[in-house]
Each structure stands twice: as structure tokens, then as C-alpha cells.
Amino acid sequence: MRSYLEMTGICKTYEIYGTQIKALDQANIQVKKGTVHGLLGENGAGKSTLMKILAGIEKKDAGTIYFKGQEVELNNASQAAALGIGMVHQHFSLIDEFTVEENVVLGIEPTSFLGVINTKQMRENVAKVAEKCGFELDLEAKVGSLSMGQRQKVEILRVLYSDPELLIFDEPTSVLVDQEIESLLKVISLLKSQGKTIIYISHKVEEILKITDEVTVLRAGKTVETGATNKLSAEKLVHMMVGKYIPLEVPKELQKAGKVLLEVRNLNVRKGMVKAVNNVSFELRAGEIVAVAGINGNGQQEMVEAILGFRKPESGQIFLGDKEITSLTPRERRQMGLCYVPEDRIQVGSCSTANLAENIVVDRYFKAPLARRGWLNLKTMHDQAREMITKYNIKATRTDCLVGTLSGGHIQRTIIAREISADPKILIACEITMGLDVESARYVYDVLLEMRKMQKVVLLLSSNINEVMSLADRVLVIHEGKIVAHLTGKEGFSKEEIGEYMLGLKRQNGIKLEVS
Amino acid sequence: MLYDQINSFLFTIIATSTPTLLASLGGLMTGLSGMFNVGLEGMMLVSAFFSVYTANATGSLILGLAAGVGINMLLGLVMVFIAEKLKADIFVVGIAANLLATGLTTFLGMWLLGLKGTLLFEKAPRLKLLDIPLLGDIPLLNGLLNGHHLIDYLGIVLAIVLYLVVFYTTYGRHLRAVGINPWVANARGISVDKVRYSSYLWCGFLCGLAGASLSLPIGAFMGGPIGMTNGRGWLAMAVVIVGQDNPLRILLVSWAFGAISALADIIQATTNFSPRLMMAFPFIGALLITALYSAGKGWGRSAANNG
Ligand SMILES: Nc1ncnc2c1ncn2[C@@H]1O[C@H](COP(=O)(O)OP(=O)(O)OP(=O)(O)O)[C@@H](O)[C@H]1O
Numbered sequence: 155m156r157s158y159l160e161m162t163g164i165c166k167t168y169e170i171y172g173t174q175i176k177a178l179d180q181a182n183i184q185v186k187k188g189t190v191h192g193l194l195g196e197n198g199a200g201k202s203t204l205m206k207i208l209a210g211i212e213k214k215d216a217g218t219i220y221f222k223g224q225e226v227e228l229n230n231a232s233q234a235a236a237l238g239i240g241m242v243h244q245h246f247s248l249i250d251e252f253t254v255e256e257n258v259v260l261g262i263e264p265t266s267f268l269g270v271i272n273t274k275q276m277r278e279n280v281a282k283v284a285e286k287c288g289f290e291l292d293l294e295a296k297v298g299s300l301s302m303g304q305r306q307k308v309e310i311l312r313v314l315y316s317d318p319e320l321l322i323f324d325e326p327t328s329v330l331v332d333q334e335i336e337s338l339l340k341v342i343s344l345l346k347s348q349g350k351t352i353i354y355i356s357h358k359v360e361e362i363l364k365i366t367d368e369v370t371v372l373r374a375g376k377t378v379e380t381g382a383t384n385k386l387s388a389e390k391l392v393h394m395m396v397g398k399y400i401p402l403e404v405p406k407e408l409q410k411a412g413k414v415l416l417e418v419r420n421l422n423v424r425k426g427m428v429k430a431v432n433n434v435s436f437e438l439r440a441g442e443i444v445a446v447a448g449i450n451g452n453g454q455q456e457m458v459e460a461i462l463g464f465r466k467p468e469s470g471q472i473f474l475g476d477k478e479i480t481s482l483t484p485r486e487r488r489q490m491g492l493c494y495v496p497e498d499r500i501q502v503g504s505c506s507t508a509n510l511a512e513n514i515v516v517d518r519y520f521k522a523p524l525a526r527r528g529w530l531n532l533k534t535m536h537d538q539a540r541e542m543i544t545k546y547n548i549k550a551t552r553t554d555c556l557v558g559t560l561s562g563g564h565i566q567r568t569i570i571a572r573e574i575s576a577d578p579k580i581l582i583a584c585e586i587t588m589g590l591d592v593e594s595a596r597y598v599y600d601v602l603l604e605m606r607k608m609q610k611v612v613l614l615l616s617s618n619i620n621e622v623m624s625l626a627d628r629v630l631v632i633h634e635g636k637i638v639a640h641l642t643g644k645e646g647f648s649k650e651e652i653g654e655y656m657l658g659l660k661r662q663n664g665i666k667l668e669v670s
Numbered sequence: 671m672l673y674d675q676i677n678s679f680l681f682t683i684i685a686t687s688t689p690t691l692l693a694s695l696g697g698l699m700t701g702l703s704g705m706f707n708v709g710l711e712g713m714m715l716v717s718a719f720f721s722v723y724t725a726n727a728t729g730s731l732i733l734g735l736a737a738g739v740g741i742n743m744l745l746g747l748v749m750v751f752i753a754e755k756l757k758a759d760i761f762v763v764g765i766a767a768n769l770l771a772t773g774l775t776t777f778l779g780m781w782l783l784g785l786k787g788t789l790l791f792e793k794a795p796r797l798k799l800l801d802i803p804l805l806g807d808i809p810l811l812n813g814l815l816n817g818h819h820l821i822d823y824l825g826i827v828l829a830i831v832l833y834l835v836v837f838y839t840t841y842g843r844h845l846r847a848v849g850i851n852p853w854v855a856n857a858r859g860i861s862v863d864k865v866r867y868s869s870y871l872w873c874g875f876l877c878g879l880a881g882a883s884l885s886l887p888i889g890a891f892m893g894g895p896i897g898m899t900n901g902r903g904w905l906a907m908a909v910v911i912v913g914q915d916n917p918l919r920i921l922l923v924s925w926a927f928g929a930i931s932a933l934a935d936i937i938q939a940t941t942n943f944s945p946r947l948m949m950a951f952p953f954i955g956a957l958l959i960t961a962l963y964s965a966g967k968g969w970g971r972s973a974a975n976n977g
């Protein structure tokens with residue numbers, strides 16, 4: 155008797171300029187009906203590739219797939235969809251120019267006659283599904299205008315809309331905050347109770363322990379372990395994922411904050427009709443990690459963009475050290491040591507169609523030693539890229555492979571490599587460990603703590619509350635464009651307290667924003 | 671008197687902008703699929719030749735029209751095939767189509783008729799001006815709306831139909847999705863290839879009508895580098911850009927461009943401005959409009975970002 159889903163001996167090799175990349179090498183997975191199955195593995199292990207094959211988006215080179223006892227050929231996405239297989243993609247499959255509802259129904263639009271889209275029906279259907287999941291979304295907003303967290307919900311909604319019986323979630327919680335993760339996990343349990351089967355990819359150990367029944371672990375394209383979750387501990391799980399022991403707690407030494415490196419004074423930013431940032435002031439001092447906590451879409455993104463010079467503030471001033479930078483260009487600010495890891499790694503952080511070396515030098519190609527009298531020194535460029543590949547452990551065989559062909563975690567590493575190697579004084583890090591496996595996330599924490607030790611400053615925007623708790627010296631909580639709380643380590647802060655401020659249930663009076 | 675003059679001026683605009691309108695609608699469909707066709711000029715030329723040649727050979731207008739349109743649709747399929755399957759850049763394929771069209775029509779003229787330059791097809795039935803009673807009855811506008819060629823009416827009807835297709839049907843939505851992000855479209859089970867082929871079929875069809883609308887009314891064909899298309903295919907590309915992916919806007923923009931050429935004709939006839947310079951007038955006008963439009967759009971975008 156075969157399992158509900160069996161993928162055996164799956165191989166997939168990509169070729170880049172003659173170099174073979176084995177993404178999957180005889181990978182196997184067996185999933186039982188009505189269970190939640192965790193798919194684990196370090197960055198670049200082949201998780202997304204295996205699932206894309208199951209969703210009919212990539213073609214396998216070898217191997218067999220049995221679904222409900224039948225051998226199936228999955229040549230395109232509609233074949234998989236017809237069998238009832240749906241996938242929430244790691245890098246969203248959404249069209250920015252379309253509205254939420256248009257994205258949700260894309261490919262399976264309800265029609266009235268002659269292929270004319272039945273807008274009313276579409277609206278009703280989508281609203282119904284959104285309500286069922288408890289997602290609050292403006293269904294008529296263009297996806298391009300949404301935050302990453304909101305887009306993640308659209309992506310999930312999109313899959314639920316087609317009501318598949320086997321659902322694949324590829325790192326669905328990377329950009330969601332605690333409460334949102336809670337509600338997603340609830341939705342997943344609900345789906346399970348309805349008899350659906352779920353394959354769940356995540357690097358977050360707690361989630362895996364909480365919702366999966368069984369796990370399969372991939373390493374370098376091969377299946378290395380598989381088993382029932384309730385026999386595992388967090389340590390064992392991490393060990394299975396990366397093949398070695400990683401301490402989970404982050405050591406942070408006490409240290410006194412130095413002089414002010416960045417100051418924001420009465421910043422107001424307007425986005426269209428709404429006031430996205432409302433009279434925000436704060437300062438960041440040398441040797442600090444300061445977190446901005448807030449539910450997605452409460453103005454943190456606009457605030458960051460104003461500080462970086464991507465967005466013109468309505469009023470207010472920004473100082474780097476004692477120099478005002480409010481009217482400088484982004485490049486000028488960058489040259490002064492202001493660096494940025496954006497949350498949207500695909501559209502803002504990197505250029506998928508440029509190669510790895512180009513992505514690394516994009517902020518410095520015009521300066522020596524990369525350029526002399528307007529001529530690029532390509533050899534130096536590739537040498538530098540090679541150095542980064544080793545130092546940041548980027549899984550890329552060549553420096554001229556396109557960044558779009560890297561796995562999600564390795565794209566993230568490429569961006570981090572570029573930003574850290576720019577030697578920033580101030581690093582604005584948005585979801586910096588998004589999609590990183592446990593070991594690499596640990597490495598990034600070490601890098602950030604090292605920056606802190608070197609009297610630099612990190613402004614940390616993260617939806618991961620544990621990350622905030624273990625790294626930040628201070629927390630600014632933003633709600634509806636206003637800083638509603640300023641929590642310093644001394645007074646101590648709890649998860650619950652931050653959560654209450656984030657949701658706007660509570661607000662501090664007379665916030666003091668300087669550190670003594 | 672003034673009324674008559676305005677009326678005849680507007681009438682000319684509708685009549686002369688048809689080829690540009692149809693070609694730009696064709697360009698629009700390919701642009702929406704993400705593979706903008708720069709071979710509009712060539713397509714029109716091919717259809718202008720084959721439609722009038724076939725009409726001459728068979729004595730049938732319908733067959734002539736069908737031949738021009740049919741061969742163009744075939745050409746469109748070949749173009750996508752070369753781009754999608756043989757991995758050539760669609761831009762280069764479009765340029766090649768333009769060069770091929772000039773050469774092919776000249777060669778066929780020599781081979782089939784032994785003539786170069788202007789080819790007269792005396793046996794070809796002419797496309798006649800229509801007298802539609804319903805339109806003729808509308809007061810004030812009757813002079814303007816009535817008495818055009820069949821293809822002129824088709825052009826306007828098609829602009830409206832395409833507007834509905836692009837914005838209100840699944841086909842239109844999939845077409846736009848493929849153009850914006852083929853990867854996403856593919857992941858949703860939309861066949862990117864099919865959509866692209868279909869967009870070139872549309873383009874072939876529309877440019878086919880555009881070409882036929884040049885040669886069938888006069889029963890003649892002018893080949894060579896400055897053939898009877900006379901740069902309309904290039905102008906159409908500007909129309910697509912200014913028309914912002916919207917068929918109805920494209921209709922208005924081609925009328926605006928048509929107005930510029932009509933104005934040029936009037937100036938040429940009534941003043942002693944250099945006629946050569948006047949021939950460049952529509953293109954200079956198009957250039958200015960496109961440049962102003964693009965600058966305006968750039969400004970609009972940065973304002974939207976900051977605002
Ligand atoms: N289109 C492609 N072209 C070339 N190589 C690719 C392509 N897609 C994936 N790869 C390679 O296949 C390997 C596996 O990638 P995959 O995206 O499946 O990893 P993953 O397990 O999902 O990792 P992550 O946790 O970082 O998302 C990687 O080395 C990646 O570079």
C-alpha cells in the first residue's frame with residue numbers, strides 16, 4: 155500500500171554556463187494523508203526545488219511521483235492544480251500591478267459568458283475565503299502597494315482559494331509577526347481537521363515542533379532523515395537540519411552606548427493620502443542595537459525609506475552624526491556609511507537577472523579598485539565576489555551565475571555580504587534573517603553583535619519577536635505611524651507588553667527617547 | 671462654410687488615421703504579452719501587397735483581404751516561433767521582419783509582374799466608400815461619420831472590442847499577466863507560449879487590415895524603402911507608448927496624430943512652406959508628443975512616490 159504522496163529518486167540538475175548544479179540527487183519524501191509534514195534542510199538543500207516539481211512548475215530529470223496510489227506526470231502548474239495540489243511560494247507569485255482579488259483568482263477567474271470575468275462573483279468568493287482565514291486585507295488594493303507581510307497573506311489566500319487537497323507552504327511565516335503566525339497555524343490546523351494534507355517548509359524550529367506530525371530532512375539534495383515529530387526535541391531537530399550542534403541562545407555583553415550616530419527629528423512622511431509617519435523622533439547611539447517593532451504596514455517601511463532617501467519626507471530632519479542629510483541622495487548617504495538590508499530581497503535587495511559579482515559590487519563599482527578612469531576592472535570584481543562566496547558561505551558555483559538562480563537563503567546571504575562588506579556605520583536591517591537556516595541566522599546575529607561591539611549601530615526591523623528580544627538594547631514600538639512606546643532593557647520588556655503596544659492596545663505617556 | 675471645413679477636416683482625420691490605429695492596436699497586443707513587435711511597418715507592407723495582389727488575381731475583395739490578413743497572421747506565428755523556440759531576441763526578429771518585408775515585396779513585384787516602383791492592379795476591385803443609412807441620418811455628424819471605407823469602421827469597432835477584451839475577459843487578464851511577469855503566469859497554469867502566439871495572431875490580423883486599408887482602396891501597391899506604409903508602422907509604435915496600453919486611448923492618440931498629418935496637408939496645400947519639411951511634420955509632432963508624454967510620466971511617477 156502506497157502512501158498518499160510518494161516522491162522517489164527525484165533528481166534535478168540545473169546548468170549554468172556549462173556548470174552542472176545538482177539541486178536534487180535522489181531525493182525521497184513520503185507523506186501520509188491528513189497530516190502536516192515538515193520539510194527541513196539548510197539553505198540550498200533543495201526544498202523549494204522539490205516542491206516546485208510537485209507543483210508542476212519545474213520538471214524533474216528523473217524519479218517517480220505517486221499521488222493517491224497513481225503515478226502522475228506533472229508537466230505544468232495546471233496539471234498539478236487539477237490534481238488538487240497548490241503551493242504557497244517562498245518568493246511570492248503575485249503580480250504587483252494587479253489588485254489583491256485579481257491576484258487571488260488569476261488563472262481561475264469566475265466568468266459569466268464568453269470569457270468575460272464576473273467581477274461580482276470574484277469579489278464575493280475572495281471575500282469569503284479571506285474571512286474564513288481571518289485575514290484583514292484591502293481586496294481592491296494593488297499588491298505592489300502592500301507590505302511584505304500583507305503580500306504573504308495574499309499568497310496564502312490565493313492557494314486556499316482554489317481549495318486544493320494537498321497544500322505546500324514554502325516558508326510562509328518569514329515576514330509575519332507572532333500574532334499573524336498564530337492565526338496562520340490555526341488555519342493550518344483547521345485545514346488538517348478538514349482532511350487536507352500539508353507540506354510545511356520552515357527554518358523556525360518552534361513552528362515545526364508545534365504543527366508537524368512528521369518531518370523529512372534534506373541535505374545537499376538528498377533525503378537524510380525522516381521521522382515522527384513527537385520523538386524530537388528542538389536540539390535534535392536543529393541537529394538534523396544542519397548536521398551539527400548549534401547553541402540557540404545568543405550571548406550579548408553589557409555595554410554603554412556611545413555618541414549619537416543617527417538622529418531623526420520630527421519626521422513626517424505622507425504616502426498618497428495617508429500620513430504614514432507621524433512626527434517621529436529618535437536617536438541611535440554607537441554600540442547599540444535598536445529594534446523597531448510594529449505590525450506590518452504601520453509606517454516603519456516609509457520611515458526607513460525616508461531615512462535612506464528613497465522617499466521624500468513631508469517635513470522633519472535627519473542627521474548622520476552632526477551632519478544633516480535630509481536632502482542628500484541615497485548614494486551620498488550610503489557613502490557616509492548608511493547601509494540597508496531591505497525586506498523585499500527580490501525586488502529591492504537584489505537584481506535577479508544580474509550575476510552574483512555584479513550584485514555584490516553594485517554600490518562600489520564606480521570607485522577604485524573596481525574602476526579606473528571609467529573602466530571596470532572585471533577581474534577584481536570577480537575576485538571580490540569569490541571572497542564573499544567563501545566568507546559568507548554562499549552556495550554558488552560561479553561568480554557569474556544569476557542571482558535569481560540561487561536559493562532564497564543564499565540570495566539573502568548575498569545581500570548581507572554586500573551590505574556588511576560596505577563597512578557600514580549604521581545598518582538598517584529589515585527582516586535580516588528572513589529565510590536563513592538556523593546556522594546562518596546564528597552567523598548573522600554574531601555579525602550584528604560584532605558591529606555593536608565595534609561602536610556601530612544597527613536599526614533592526616524584524617517580525618521575529620525572539621530575534622528582537624535577544625538582540626535589541628532598546629525597542630521602539632510603532633503603531634499607525636507614531637512611536638507609541640520606548641522600551642529600554644533596563645526596565646525590562648516582555649513579549650506580551652510589546653505585543654500590546656504593537657496592536658495599539660496600550661501607549662506610553664511622555665516617551666523619553668534619549669538614553670542616558 | 672466653416673462648419674463644412676471643420677467637418678471635412680475631421681472626416682480626413684478618421685479616414686487617414688485608420689492604418690496607424692490598426693497597426694498600433696496590433697502593437698499593443700504584442701506589447702501586452704511582453705514581446706513588443708517592432709515589425710509593424712513590415713507587416714503592413716506585406717499585407718498591402720498580398721491583399722491587392724490576390725484581389726487582382728481572384729477578382730474578389732474578400733479573398734484579397736483574407737490573403738493579406740492570413741499571410742500576416744502566419745508571419746506573426748513565425749516571428750514568435752523564432753523568438754520563443756529558437757531563442758532569438760524579439761526586437762531583432764521585428765527588425766528582420768521589416769527588412770524582409772521591403773525586400774520580399776520588391777522581389778515579388780519584379781518576379782510576378784516584372785515591375786518596380788508603383789504597381790497598378792487594374793483588375794482588382796476597389797474597396798468602396800460605404801453609405802450607411804443609419805449613420806447618414808444623424809444630424810450634424812452625418813457628414814463626419816458616414817461615407818468611410820469598411821476598414822475605417824472596423825478600426826473603430828475593433829478598438830472598442832479590444833478594450834473590452836483586454837480589461838474584462840480572462841484572456842485579456844492573462845495576456846497582461848504574461849506581459850508583466852511570465853514566471854507568475856506560468857505558476858498559475860497560464861500557458862505563456864499560447865498567450866504569446868495568440869498576441870501575434872492578433873497583431874497579424876490587425877496589421878493585415880491596416881495594410882489592406884492602404885492598397886485596396888486605390889488598387890495599387892508602392893514598395894521600396896519608403897513604400898506606401900510611409901513610416902506609419904513606426905508612428906504606430908509611438909502611439910502605443912502614448913496610448914498607455916489602453917485601446918481606447920490608442921484610438922484617441924491615433925486621431926491626434928492623424929490631426930497633425932491632416933494639418934500638415936492643409937499647410938502644404940495653402941502655403942509655400944517647403945513640402946519636404948511638411949512631410950516630416952507628423953513625425954516631428956509624434957516625437958514631441960511622445961517626449962512630452964514620457965517626461966510627464968516620469969515626473970508623475972516620482973511625484974507619486976514622494977506624495
Ligand atoms: N533556476 C535555477 N537555476 C540554477 N540553479 C538553481 C535554480 N533554482 C535553484 N537552483 C539551485 O538549486 C539548489 C537548491 O535550491 P532550492 O531553492 O531548492 O533550495 P532551498 O532548500 O529552498 O533553500 P532555502 O532554504 O535557501 O530557500 C541551490 O543551490 C540553487 O542555487
Ligand SMILES: [Mg+2]
Nearest residue numbers: 202244561562
Ligand atoms: Mg527555498
